[in-house]
Amino acid sequence: MKIIQLLPWADWFALGFFIVVWATYALFAKHWSDGQTSILALTNRYRHLWMLQTTARDPRMLDGIITQSLSATPSFFCSTTILILGGLFALLGTTDKAAELVREIPFAEQTPTLVFEFKILVLVVIFVYAFFRFSWSMRQYTFVSLLIGSMPSAKDFAQGLADPVVFANRAASMTGLAAETFNGGLRAYYFSFATMGWFFSPLIFVLATMLVAAVLYTREFRSDVVHLLQE
Numbered sequence: 001m002k003i004i005q006l007l008p009w010a011d012w013f014a015l016g017f018f019i020v021v022w023a024t025y026a027l028f029a030k031h032w033s034d035g036q037t038s039i040l041a042l043t044n045r046y047r048h049l050w051m052l053q054t055t056a057r058d059p060r061m062l063d064g065i066i067t068q069s070l071s072a073t074p075s076f077f078c079s080t081t082i083l084i085l086g087g088l089f090a091l092l093g094t095t096d097k098a099a100e101l102v103r104e105i106p107f108a109e110q111t112p113t114l115v116f117e118f119k120i121l122v123l124v125v126i127f128v129y130a131f132f133r134f135s136w137s138m139r140q141y142t143f144v145s146l147l148i149g150s151m152p153s154a155k156d157f158a159q160g161l162a163d164p165v166v167f168a169n170r171a172a173s174m175t176g177l178a179a180e181t182f183n184g185g186l187r188a189y190y191f192s193f194a195t196m197g198w199f200f201s202p203l204i205f206v207l208a209t210m211l212v213a214a215v216l217y218t219r220e221f222r223s224d225v226v227h228l229l230q231e
Helices: 002-006 009-032 039-055 061-092 095-103 113-149 154-158 164-199 202-221 224-230
Strands: none
Touching (some): 009 164, 039 224, 061 113, 061 164, 113 164, 164 202
16 A cells, blocks of 8 residues: 555554554553542442432432433534544545645654545544444433333332342443443543644654543542542
8 A cells, every 4th residue: 555655664653652552541541440549430439329329219300310411421522523523524625735734834744645644534533433432422321311210119119129239230330331431432532632743743643642641641540530539
C-alpha cells in the first residue's frame, strides 16, 4: 500500500505507542479498579446502596427519573459524536487546504496529502469507537430501567417473598456496566486530543499520549472527587 511507503517509521512508532498506551491504560483501569480507590469502584458502592434503597421504595418514580437523567449524558455524547464524524468526513473533502494550513505552522512537519488523510481516518476510527460505546451505554441504562421496573414491591420484599439483595446486586451491576461503557467512550474523546498532536509531529503525538494517560490516571485514581467519595 502507498500509505505504508509514505508514512515514516517515526509516525508508525508513534501510532503504535498510542494504541499500546490506550489499550494498556484501559486494562489497567478496569482491573486495578477492582477493590481499589478509583472513581468507578467507589461509585459502584453508591450504586449498590442506591439499589438497596430502591427495593424498599414504593413507588419507584424517583429511581426512574435518576436512571433517565443518567442516560441523558451518553445520549448527548452520542449525538455529538455523530456531528464530529460528519465534520471529519467533510474535512476529507478539503484535505489540501487543511494540510496547507498545518504546513504554515512553524513547528509542524511537512506531510503529503495522503498521509494527512490517513491521520484523519484514524480520528474517524476513534470517534466511531466512541459512538458505539456511548450508544451501548444508552442501551444498558434501558436495561437498568427494566430491572427496576421488574422488581417486586417493597411489601413483598418486607414479607420475605423475594430477596432484596439479589435484585439490588443485579441492578447495581448493570448500572456499573453502563457507567463503565460510558467511561470507555469518554476515554476515546480524551485520546482523540492526543491524536491531534500527530498532525504536527510524531514527537508531539507521543508526548500528548503520555499527557492524556497521566491526566486520566490523576482524575480516576488521585483526584479530589476520589478523596471525597472515600469519606
